[in-house]
Amino acid sequence: MTVRVGFLGAGLIATFHSKMLRASGEDVAWAGVWDPDADRRARFAAASGATACDSEEAVLDGCDAVYVCTWTSEHPRLVEAACARGLAVFCEKPLGVDHSTALAMTERVEAAGVIDQVGLVLRYSPAFNLVRDLVADPASGRVMSVVFRDDQFIPVQGSYASTWRGDRTKAGSGTLLEHSIHDLDILEHCVGTVASLSSRSANFHGLDGIEDSVATTLSFTGGGVGVMTSVWHDILERPSLRRVEVFCERLYVVVEEDDWFGPVSWTRVGRPDQQLAGEELVDEVRHRGLDFGNPDGAFVRAVRDGQPAWPRFRDALRAHELVDAVYRSAAAEGRPVTVEPGATGA
Ligand SMILES: NC(=O)c1ccc[n+]([C@@H]2O[C@H](COP(=O)([O-])OP(=O)(O)OC[C@H]3O[C@@H](n4cnc5c(N)ncnc54)[C@H](O)[C@@H]3O)[C@@H](O)[C@H]2O)c1
Numbered sequence: 001m002t003v004r005v006g007f008l009g010a011g012l013i014a015t016f017h018s019k020m021l022r023a024s025g026e027d028v029a030w031a032g033v034w035d036p037d038a039d040r041r042a043r044f045a046a047a048s049g050a051t052a053c054d055s056e057e058a059v060l061d062g063c064d065a066v067y068v069c070t071w072t073s074e075h076p077r078l079v080e081a082a083c084a085r086g087l088a089v090f091c092e093k094p095l096g097v098d099h100s101t102a103l104a105m106t107e108r109v110e111a112a113g114v115i116d117q118v119g120l121v122l123r124y125s126p127a128f129n130l131v132r133d134l135v136a137d138p139a140s141g142r143v144m145s146v147v148f149r150d151d152q153f154i155p156v157q158g159s160y161a162s163t164w165r166g167d168r169t170k171a172g173s174g175t176l177l178e179h180s181i182h183d184l185d186i187l188e189h190c191v192g193t194v195a196s197l198s199s200r201s202a203n204f205h206g207l208d209g210i211e212d213s214v215a216t217t218l219s220f221t222g223g224g225v226g227v228m229t230s231v232w233h234d235i236l237e238r239p240s241l242r243r244v245e246v247f248c249e250r251l252y253v254v255v256e257e258d259d260w261f262g263p264v265s266w267t268r269v270g271r272p273d274q275q276l277a278g279e280e281l282v283d284e285v286r287h288r289g290l291d292f293g294n295p296d297g298a299f300v301r302a303v304r305d306g307q308p309a310w311p312r313f314r315d316a317l318r319a320h321e322l323v324d325a326v327y328r329s330a331a332a333e334g335r336p337v338t339v340e341p342g343a344t345g346a
Contacts (some may be wrong), residue, residue, distance in 0.1 A: 075096055092119040106316075126293075196338045205276065253265070
């Protein structure tokens with residue numbers, strides 16, 4: 001079955017998904033695209049072969065599955081429109097501008113019974129899949145400590161060229177929700193369930209409601225602790241970068257430079273240091289039988305086969321719970337906040 005895919009929003013991430021669909025080699029037909037920005041709509045249509053539509057309804061009427069790739073505040077309304085038509089939906093992260101919106105969206109897709117996937121794409125990263133596997137190995141012992149740093153130039157400039165990320169009514173808030181929701185998701189996916197946290201935040205750019213520096217200490221249910229730093233600076237020379245170190249009782253592992261292709265370096269007791277990057281990393285992850293690769297190929301296969309996609313809105317809801325806990329702690333000058341264990345599928 002050819003899956004007809006529609007796009008709402010024709011910006012940076014819609015273009016990414018369109019390219020990933022092409023690279024997946026799956027049987028996909030580019031149906032309609034709608035973006036109120038006529039230039040973007042036309043450019044996307046020309047590059048992908050999609051039909052430039054004159055309304056969101058025209059896109060929804062002509063597809064089996066729809067990508068919601070608009071700025072964040074538009075996600076709930078468009079997800080609702082997809083659910084009302086029984087369409088499979090891929091919604092970008094964050095689901096909505098806050099936790100209560102994300103909860104309502106999750107309940108809506110589940111009630112509608114549509115296939116749902118969220119853009120927490122790092123779950124498909126070869127580098128983080130290897131970290132997850134190394135940490136889960138009983139020979140590694142328990143997780144003791146994590147150091148997670150995520151930095152990016154504030155994306156109201158440079159290659160992102162977005163203004164909406166500086167507008168709280170469209171973005172919800174700043175670096176934590178817009179960017180580091182990925183980090184909290186990956187921390188739980190690779191390291192363990194968060195039990196409590198304490199956070200401080202700052203706002204250097206003076207954009208109302210758009211925090212640009214957040215520091216969080218975390219306790220995990222397994223007894224380990226960690227620190228997470230999320231910062232939006234003005235150093236356009238630096239691409240978006242993550243550096244993640246995990247210390248277990250008998251394993252040290254670090255991801256540097258590229259959160260997809262590594263390098264991933266690790267040290268085990270009594271063994272030589274190891275490092276893998278690029279194709280070698282991909283080969284190792286494949287050899288270990290891990291679930292990595294192309295999130296868009298996985299989505300259209302799920303639609304074709306009528307099977308659940310992954311990660312789902314409910315997985316993102318857990319990340320929204322953690323984001324909400326960080327904001328509550330920061331608003332209370334770092335008061336510790338307990339997080340209920342992941343009842344939501346983390
Ligand atoms: N998963 C990831 O790693 C990742 C990366 C970047 C962005 N995102 C998320 O994707 C979403 C879009 O980000 P982006 O970088 O592509 O932004 P962007 O500014 O490049 O594109 C957003 C587009 O949405 C359009 N739009 C607004 N309202 C619309 C509507 N009702 N219907 C159709 N189009 C509409 C805008 O005109 C704009 O062209 C955001 O929620 C963002 O957080 C996720």
